[in-house]
Amino acid sequence: MSEKQTPFILVDGSSYLFRAYHVPQLQRMTNSEGMMTGAVFGVINMLKSLINEYQPTHMAVVFDAKGKTFRNDLYPEYKANRPPMPEDLRQQIEPIHKIVEAMGLPLLVVDGVEADDVIGTLAKQACAEGRETLISTGDKDMAQLVSDNVTLINTMDKNNPITDYDRVIEKFGVKPDQIIDFLALVGDKVDNIPGVNKCGPKTAVKWLNEYGSMQGVIENADKIGGKIGENLREALDQLPLSYELATIKLDCDLDFLPKELTLKEPDLAELKELYGKMEFRRWLTEVLKEGGEELEGDEDSGETPIDRSKYETILEQSELDKWLKKLEKSELFAFDTETTSLNYMEAELVGMSFALDNGEAAYLPVAHSYMGVPKQLDRDDVLKQMKPLLESDEIKKVGQNLKYDMSVLARYGITLGGIEFDTMLESYCLNSVASRHDMDTLSLKHLNHPTIKFEEIAGKGKNQLTFDQIELEKASPYAAEDADITMKLHQKLWGELQKEEGPAQVFQHIEMPLVKVLSKVERNGVLVDGALLLEKSRVFEQRLKEIEAKAYELAGKEFNLGSPKQLQAILFEELELPIIKKTPKGQPSTAEEVLQELALDYPLPKLILENRSLSKLKSTYTDKLPKMINPETKRLHTSYHQAIAATGRLSSTEPNLQNIPIKSAEGRSIRTAFIASEGCKILAADYSQIELRIMAHLSQDKGLLKAFEEGLDVHSATASEVFGVELDEVTDTQRRNAKAINFGLIYGMSAFGLAKQIEADRNTAQDYINTYFARYPGVEAYMDNTREKAAEKGYVETLYGRRLYLPEIHSKNGMRRKAAERTAINAPMQGSAADIIKLAMLEVDKWLQDQPGITMIMQVHDELVFEVEEQYLELAQKKIPELMESVAELSVPLIAEVGVGDNWDEAH
DNA sequence: TCACTCACG
DNA sequence: GACGTACGTGAGTGAT
Numbered sequence: 001m002s003e004k005q006t007p008f009i010l011v012d013g014s015s016y017l018f019r020a021y022h023v024p025q026l027q028r029m030t031n032s033e034g035m036m037t038g039a040v041f042g043v044i045n046m047l048k049s050l051i052n053e054y055q056p057t058h059m060a061v062v063f064d065a066k067g068k069t070f071r072n073d074l075y076p077e078y079k080a081n082r083p084p085m086p087e088d089l090r091q092q093i094e095p096i097h098k099i100v101e102a103m104g105l106p107l108l109v110v111d112g113v114e115a116d117d118v119i120g121t122l123a124k125q126a127c128a129e130g131r132e133t134l135i136s137t138g139d140k141d142m143a144q145l146v147s148d149n150v151t152l153i154n155t156m157d158k159n160n161p162i163t164d165y166d167r168v169i170e171k172f173g174v175k176p177d178q179i180i181d182f183l184a185l186v187g188d189k190v191d192n193i194p195g196v197n198k199c200g201p202k203t204a205v206k207w208l209n210e211y212g213s214m215q216g217v218i219e220n221a222d223k224i225g226g227k228i229g230e231n232l233r234e235a236l237d238q239l240p241l242s243y244e245l246a247t248i249k250l251d252c253d254l255d256f257l258p259k260e261l262t263l264k265e266p267d268l269a270e271l272k273e274l275y276g277k278m279e280f281r282r283w284l285t286e287v288l289k290e291g292g293e294e295l296e297g298d299e300d301s302g303e304t305p306i307d308r309s310k311y312e313t314i315l316e317q318s319e320l321d322k323w324l325k326k327l328e329k330s331e332l333f334a335f336d337t338e339t340t341s342l343n344y345m346e347a348e349l350v351g352m353s354f355a356l357d358n359g360e361a362a363y364l365p366v367a368h369s370y371m372g373v374p375k376q377l378d379r380d381d382v383l384k385q386m387k388p389l390l391e392s393d394e395i396k397k398v399g400q401n402l403k404y405d406m407s408v409l410a411r412y413g414i415t416l417g418g419i420e421f422d423t424m425l426e427s428y429c430l431n432s433v434a435s436r437h438d439m440d441t442l443s444l445k446h447l448n449h450p451t452i453k454f455e456e457i458a459g460k461g462k463n464q465l466t467f468d469q470i471e472l473e474k475a476s477p478y479a480a481e482d483a484d485i486t487m488k489l490h491q492k493l494w495g496e497l498q499k500e501e502g503p504a505q506v507f508q509h510i511e512m513p514l515v516k517v518l519s520k521v522e523r524n525g526v527l528v529d530g531a532l533l534l535e536k537s538r539v540f541e542q543r544l545k546e547i548e549a550k551a552y553e554l555a556g557k558e559f560n561l562g563s564p565k566q567l568q569a570i571l572f573e574e575l576e577l578p579i580i581k582k583t584p585k586g587q588p589s590t591a592e593e594v595l596q597e598l599a600l601d602y603p604l605p606k607l608i609l610e611n612r613s614l615s616k617l618k619s620t621y622t623d624k625l626p627k628m629i630n631p632e633t634k635r636l637h638t639s640y641h642q643a644i645a646a647t648g649r650l651s652s653t654e655p656n657l658q659n660i661p662i663k664s665a666e667g668r669s670i671r672t673a674f675i676a677s678e679g680c681k682i683l684a685a686d687y688s689q690i691e692l693r694i695m696a697h698l699s700q701d702k703g704l705l706k707a708f709e710e711g712l713d714v715h716s717a718t719a720s721e722v723f724g725v726e727l728d729e730v731t732d733t734q735r736r737n738a739k740a741i742n743f744g745l746i747y748g749m750s751a752f753g754l755a756k757q758i759e760a761d762r763n764t765a766q767d768y769i770n771t772y773f774a775r776y777p778g779v780e781a782y783m784d785n786t787r788e789k790a791a792e793k794g795y796v797e798t799l800y801g802r803r804l805y806l807p808e809i810h811s812k813n814g815m816r817r818k819a820a821e822r823t824a825i826n827a828p829m830q831g832s833a834a835d836i837i838k839l840a841m842l843e844v845d846k847w848l849q850d851q852p853g854i855t856m857i858m859q860v861h862d863e864l865v866f867e868v869e870e871q872y873l874e875l876a877q878k879k880i881p882e883l884m885e886s887v888a889e890l891s892v893p894l895i896a897e898v899g900v901g902d903n904w905d906e907a908h
Numbered sequence: 909t910c911a912c913t914c915a916c917g
Numbered sequence: 918g919a920c921g922t923a924c925g926t927g928a929g930t931g932a933t
Contacts, residue, residue, distance in 0.1 A: 751924035
């Protein structure tokens with residue numbers, strides 16, 4: 001026996017299985033087929049870190065077998081209280097077993113006994129062999145196995161992972177050989193082991209310290225007084241059975257010995273398959289790397305493998321000529337730019353890469369600059385030569401997020417043409433629910449190929465290099481691969497997309513044409529008066545100071561008003577205000593609605609509310625926006641993301657221009673800083689009630705169609721129906737409540753949600769809902785129909801065929817299923833509205849090509865904002881809403897309302 | 909990096 | 918019978 005023998009590791013797989021299943025972060029993990037994968041990930045992750053840490057030579061991963069065990073024979077009620085294993089957990093067992101085996105780890109599943117017993121037996125045998133044993137478990141019952149040679153480790157308990165002899169005493173208050181006695185006395189609700197009624201850990205420890213063992217306690221049962229003594233005496237008959245049930249068996253019949261349980265070489269092909277199925281991207285990458293060249297691409301049936309030897313670097317004019325010819329002859333080529341920045345307004349072109357459909361690819365560096373860089377072709381000269389090719393609409397391009405490339409080229413006077421395919425958008429149209437559509441993810445998912453990561457060649461953190469500083473030896477394969485992968489992804493994704501009518505239509509007629517419109521809107525930017533915003537910041541600052549001073553006075557001490565945690569301590573511990581609601585993690589919530597309610601009775605919450613809203617306005621808007629103004633253009637240039645929102649909406653970042661305040665007067669004033677340049681006005685056009693109109697159209701409900709047809713105020717019309725009053729007698733409150741009902745319908749309302757919104761009780765809310773559906777039966781039928789179809793097909797669609805998959809629509813978890821049902825209701829309305837405004841952007845853009853005095857500068861979901869030279873104001877005011885209204889033929893009128901002003905606030 | 913809060917449609 | 922619930926986003930902050 002060697003001196004430095006590694007410990008024998010026994011893993012209680014079943015205990016980790018349940019624990020991993022209940023970890024909240026892991027509960028959200030699914031693969032794209034909707035199968036839950038969190039427990040698989042949790043268990044395997046634990047195994048990996050265990051192996052990594054201990055480098056064992058001998059080990060076993062033990063799981064409970066299906067069916068009854070000897071304990072059920074002893075006591076039929078054993079574990080009878082356990083609910084059946086959830087289906088989404090059961091499904092994860094087989095993949096875990098397979099992965100464990102593929103990892104080369106001995107997997108043990110023994111009939112008739114539990115995992116605990118197998119582990120106990122093996123630990124005892126190993127002990128006899130003089131081998132140190134480490135039991136990895138989350139189960140406290142295992143403490144009975146602890147000895148000088150046997151230690152427990154719970155990798156999920158960050159604070160106290162190791163349980164050795166001393167730790168058992170510290171944790172339980174008794175020695176390991178008293179643990180069974182302890183468990184028998186306390187009993188176990190979950191396993192349905194009886195124990196002594198009302199005897200918890202404290203009592204059990206007290207007794208055991210006095211009488212040594214359970215037997216000792218039984219013998220002295222008469223001496224124990226009080227109610228608990230009576231309980232003990234009542235339990236006397238039961239206790240030996242409890243003891244037996246709690247005892248881990250140490251003499252199971254096993255047909256292997258600890259020394260036979262050795263680790264084998266992992267089966268990489270199998271692991272690749274399994275990780276691929278589970279979509280564990282990081283591990284898949286690891287496996288692929290470990291497998292080296294031979295594994296790479298060789299199993300991709302019928303696809304061209306990624307072959308980096310076919311990549312070229314273009315440094316000579318002759319090579320450029322050759323490539324220009326090839327590209328001009330091709331019907332379609334993949335195109336990518338390399339730049340110095342992710343910010344399209346600052347990015348300088350460093351190089352371009354191209355790929356053809358036969359696997360040929362090239363990188364054309366034009367501005368790398370580092371010590372010893374090879375001579376490159378001149379950037380301006382190259383661009384001049386390439387301009388016709390790049391601007392051609394006949395020669396089609398495919399790229400990954402071509403909007404960016406288009407914006408960069410625009411800085412050099414080139415208008416990228418032939419923007420035909422974008423792999424990011426292909427992926428998005430195929431499945432908008434998939435969380436990411438970046439190239440690394442897509443390559444791994446569809447080509448089983450891990451790309452070269454930017455970080456690998458540029459480093460990370462503050463020392464990260466910009467692309468122009470990267471040596472061509474590294475930059476070339478990276479850049480050429482990007483183009484190559486883009487082409488191969490396109491071939492695969494486009495093939496899939498063509499099989500799906502609706503998504504293909506949306507891709508071709510909405511998303512692809514929109515790319516260049518968005519690029520333009522972003523580059524147009526919006527003029528913002530930074531000085532005005534900073535002035536507002538100063539005013540806010542002043543007021544914040546006053547609030548702070550008052551708050552400290554009320555709290556009796558200074559604290560950070562912006563910290564929910566400190567606020568929580570002040571409000572609910574020091575001042576002992578009532579806890580109205582808790583956060584999902586169980587902390588007393590300090591959310592707005594809670595503070596609103598508390599503000600009725602106490603002064604501090606009101607100040608906090610004011611503080612919150614002001615500091616939000618200041619930090620997010622009046623402080624930040626001026627800093628983001630582009631010094632050259634003096635304008636804000638946001639980024640619109642086309643492949644983020646599952647419903648088909650755009651999103652906006654850096655800065656987000658889709659959440660500029662409007663609801664409060666103070667917030668709204670921020671919009672006065674969104675101005676037009678000299679001689680121009682801001683024009684804002686927004687769709688009126690677009691989602692409700694879509695609901696009317698989709699449901700074909702007679703009442704709702706009529707309300708819109710007659711041009712009624714829809715919320716008043718709803719109020720009139722639901723509250724049974726004449727249209728002209730609807731009160732403000734009734735209208736407000738009706739509005740909440742209408743919104744609720746769009747969101748897939750529940751009585752609870754509506755009640756909360758209108759501050760009524762649940763029954764009242766339910767009555768309203770019932771009355772609504774009685775008055776608008778078509779809407780109810782539509783909702784039911786949508787849920788049904790969603791369950792049947794697994795997805796819902798918008799008016800234009802955009803698809804949204806609902807993997808949780810069949811979830812066993814009622815809450816998740818209900819959430820999926822609400823999405824099913826909401827997505828067609830929100831998504832159709834998104835389709836419509838995108839179509840409007842296309843139409844308006846087409847018209848704007850001949851209107852140099854009018855530019856589109858923002859999109860806010862149902863609103864388009866323009867900057868218009870005053871001489872064209874009248875024209876724009878007439879034409880823009882016309883175009884917006886013309887894009888869809890609904891069963892109700894589609895109305896766009898226009899406003900004009902010197903700033904965005906006035907334009908409403 | 910996560911949890912919380914809050915800005916918008 | 919209890920539980921936990923409106924849909925879709927992005928950003929700033931504090932705590933870890």
